[in-house]
Amino acid sequence: MCVIGNRHLLAQAISNLLDNAIKYTDSNGRILLEAKQQNEGVVVTISDNGPGIPADKYAIVLERFARLDAARSSSGSGLGLSLVKAVVDLHKAALSLADNKTGLIVSLVFAPANTTT
Numbered sequence: 001m002c003v004i005g006n007r008h009l010l011a012q013a014i015s016n017l018l019d020n021a022i023k024y025t026d027s028n029g030r031i032l033l034e035a036k037q038q039n040e041g042v043v044v045t046i047s048d049n050g051p052g053i054p055a056d057k058y059a060i061v062l063e064r065f066a067r068l069d070a071a072r073s074s075s076g077s078g079l080g081l082s083l084v085k086a087v088v089d090l091h092k093a094a095l096s097l098a099d100n101k102t103g104l105i106v107s108l109v110f111a112p113a114n115t116t117t
Contacts (some may be wrong), residue, residue, distance in 0.1 A: 001037040002113040005091045013087040016080040017046045017106050025050035025103070041093075042110045049103040058097045084108075 003010065014033075021031045025048045034045045053061055064082040084106075088095040094109040 001035065001042055003042050003091075003110045004113045005110075006087075009087045009090065013084045013108070014044065014046070016084050020080055021046055021048040021050065021104075024048065029103075040109055041112045044108040044110075045105060047100050047103060047105040049100065052099060052102065052104045053097065055099060061097075062095070 018031070018033065025031055029049050031046070031048045034043075034047075036043050036045075061081050062085045085095055088108055091110060093111070094107075096107045096109070098105040098107070
């Protein structure tokens with residue numbers, strides 16, 4: 001399993017996703033980080049069982065300084081998910097948000113790395 005890219009930016013993006021999951025999931029909650037090689041490439045998924053994000057707000061939360069009403073009482077600038085999106089775009093990967101029935105699933109899909117020279 002191999003992703004070609006800037007390891008510092010990729011680590012920051014995954015760290016931002018984990019920070020969000022920790023911030024919005026209570027102490028008895030569940031957070032799962034998975035990395036799998038699939039036909040479409042490497043898929044990194046972070047899921048939690050926190051309050052989630054309404055599907056009609058997915059595009060909004062990826063914008064800079066976006067904060068939903070429920071998040072306004074917690075610390076943060078609204079830049080975390082927009083930074084993740086910028087890193088994903090830079091790496092020509094795909095970012096998706098999905099309902100986890102309770103919580104959120106964020107998936108990053110990286111195209112297969114061409115490791116032959």
